[in-house]
Amino acid sequence: MSVHDELTSVQRCLDDLFRSVGRLEQQLGGGGLEMRRVRTDADHLRESLALLREAAPGLGQPRRPDLVTIPDTPYDSTLWTDSDDEGLGARDRHAP
Numbered sequence: 001m002s003v004h005d006e007l008t009s010v011q012r013c014l015d016d017l018f019r020s021v022g023r024l025e026q027q028l029g030g031g032g033l034e035m036r037r038v039r040t041d042a043d044h045l046r047e048s049l050a051l052l053r054e055a056a057p058g059l060g061q062p063r064r065p066d067l068v069t070i071p072d073t074p075y076d077s078t079l080w081t082d083s084d085d086e087g088l089g090a091r092d093r094h095a096p
Helices: 003-028 033-055
Strands: none
16 A cells, blocks of 8 residues: 555544544533543644644645745846847847
8 A cells, every 4th residue: 555545444443532522521521621531632643744744745735836926117227238139139220
């Protein structure tokens, strides 16, 4: 079985656990210390599985690079005083 299949299987089991814990809370009440511990432990398992999915190579969502904001204001024209206009040739020459 592949890692992806194993993680999916564990996720299904955790989903079943959460449903069972929810039913148990309804029957026993959620205020007791023991019930809160079971709920907290189940939450920790879910968080741990999410971290494991992110850490597993090739299984997490494809990560996009951080976006860079480009301002709408015009650039300083002195940045291009020593360059030619690409494709247009030099300023003081004519195209052949």
